[in-house]
Amino acid sequence: MKRLCTAALAVLIAAPAIAEEVNVYSYRQPELIEPLMTAFTEETGVDVNLVYLNTGMIERLKAEGTRSPADLVFTVDISRLAAVVDADLTQPVSSEMLDKNVPDALHDPAGHWHALTTRARIVYASKERVSDGEVTTYEDLADEKWKGRICTRSGTHAYMVALTSAMIHHHGEAYAKEWLEGVKANLARKPQGNDRAQVKAIWAGECDISIGNTYYMGLMLKDEEQKEWADSVRIVFPTFEDGGTHVNVSGFAMTANAPNKEAAMKLVDFLASPRGQEIYAEDNNEYPIAPGTSPSELVASWGSFTPDDANLADLAALRPVALRLTEEVDYDG
Known part of the structure; x- marks a missing residue:
């Protein structure tokens, strides 16, 4: 018995750790969000698998059902975010970072979607x-x-x-x-x-x-x-x-059956953080939403508005x- 326990322990020690990952279905073009995903992976070690969809996100999620690998959906426009929620394909989420950095008017009241930038x-x-x-x-x-x-x-x-x-x-x-x-x-x-x-x-x-x-x-x-x-x-x-x-938004929703929810929450917290908002502002020419963050110099040059x-x-x-x-x-x- 002692020899078996020792052998089992050796196997556990030798086994490589399973890398964390997040699977994202996105209506956002890859070049717009890949810099954010790269920065997130460099900071956390969590890999992001990005699937770009031109159309059909809701249909795909419905077809995949509980077997869907998707953790998060990224899209633009409040109507598209609401459509995914209305299709009963999401779950509510909250965190200290989201509560702190996403204004109340840019949350779904029930927590099913959250904005990350405005335009x-x-x-x-x-x-x-x-x-x-x-x-x-x-x-x-x-x-x-x-x-x-x-x-x-x-x-x-x-x-x-x-x-x-x-x-x-x-x-x-x-x-x-x-x-x-x-x-x-x-x-x-x-x-x-x-x-x-x-x-x-x-x-x-x-x-x-x-x-x-x-x-x-x-x-x-x-x-x-x-x-x-x-x-x-x-x-x-x-x-x-x-x-x-x-104004309208780009934002995210957590899928109803997210298989990597903990890692996915790390990603959305990063995107809502001052660091993530800074990258959004510089690379996407959008308006950051976190308090204390500013648009890029180029975007600011276009003027201010209410x-x-x-x-x-x-x-x-x-x-x-x-x-x-x-x-x-x-x-x-």
Whole structure:
């Protein structure tokens, strides 16, 4: 018996330790978050296995069920975060770091999703054809003075739906529908492409203003071809008439059956920490959320704004109504 115990102990001592790992399903493009994952692994020794998905995250998680290897889902836009939660694919989490560094308005009330950064939904305006002060509010985009001068992506895209949801929040369904009809009447072309494609259209003279997220300016400035597009516009921070500038988030949710929950919590705590927020700010051109952290020098150069105080969970709940109104006015038609 003594010899058996000694042999067993020798085997345990000789066996290599099982490395910690975290499995992430992400709608965020790899180049945007890999620097964060690399820094996390260097600091903690925990490996991150990143699976980039263009579409179908909810369907994949449902198909995998309790066998899913995913611990965390990363995505952008409150409606996408809420959709994963509404599909009953997540679990609530909390920690001292999250409670300390993520403002209350950027948490799911039940703890199923948490924001990690914010971005403003702004107007890109032609430096040549739009004067300072000509764009002031989101409501103003429906004014006839912009007829044939606006470019946007599809009205059913999550970013546009979130803005429409915010318009409903501030003014009600009837006003929001009228606003959508007004913006559609002012379009210079059929909605198409991503936010950068709209800036390219301004550069090409197809329209004078477009709606987009702030961080795309940073991405364009880093691209040799797209820098010329970026240099042709300036960023304007509109507000709602009774509010501030519309903001949205990037964030995460813990999957319902996360097999590596402890390691996954280490990752989200790192991302919410001052160090993680600093990397987010420098590499992603987004606004950090942790108290005491600042945007990058480039992002700060675009100007300051007052974020709208609409609760993001409330906007997520208005998503079905926003989609219905968008389809009723045939915005993309």
